[in-house]
Amino acid sequence: MLADDGRVFAGANVENAAYPLGTCAERNAVGRAVSEGARWIKAVAIAGPTDALTWPCGGCRQVLYEFGRDLVVISQGRGGARSQRSIKRLLPDAFGPHDLERPR
Numbered sequence: 001m002l003a004d005d006g007r008v009f010a011g012a013n014v015e016n017a018a019y020p021l022g023t024c025a026e027r028n029a030v031g032r033a034v035s036e037g038a039r040w041i042k043a044v045a046i047a048g049p050t051d052a053l054t055w056p057c058g059g060c061r062q063v064l065y066e067f068g069r070d071l072v073v074i075s076q077g078r079g080g081a082r083s084q085r086s087i088k089r090l091l092p093d094a095f096g097p098h099d100l101e102r103p104r
Contacts, residue, residue, distance in 0.1 A: 001029040001045075003038035004068075026060040030067055041068035051079040061091040069096065 001009045011029025016022040026044060033041065044064060048054030053075040056064060064071055064087050071087040088094070 002043040004040040004042050009033040024060045026056050043072045045074040047076050051077045053077050065091050065094045
């Protein structure tokens with residue numbers, strides 16, 4: 001994960017026997033970035049264990065959007081296939097912090 005200040009943060013899936021308690025690599029990387037002072041993410045690269053491209057789950061798409069409305073997601077499969085998409089393409093009409101602002 002690339003923050004807007006140039007720092008890079010890694011994340012890993014943390015699996016748990018109670019599936020809903022596991023945490024995806026993307027959200028772990030955002031948590032690490034934020035805990036170290038980063039506030040905006042420019043890009044995230046995801047590598048999966050198969051030849052197919054791996055894209056973030058819905059929950060991760062939401063978190064990524066909230067920390068980088070112009071974020072680019074790069075996915076690469078084990079065999080070298082690579083593609084990139086904007087977070088806005090992956091999460092169209094996203095709900096974000098701007099929706100929480102109070103009208104004046």
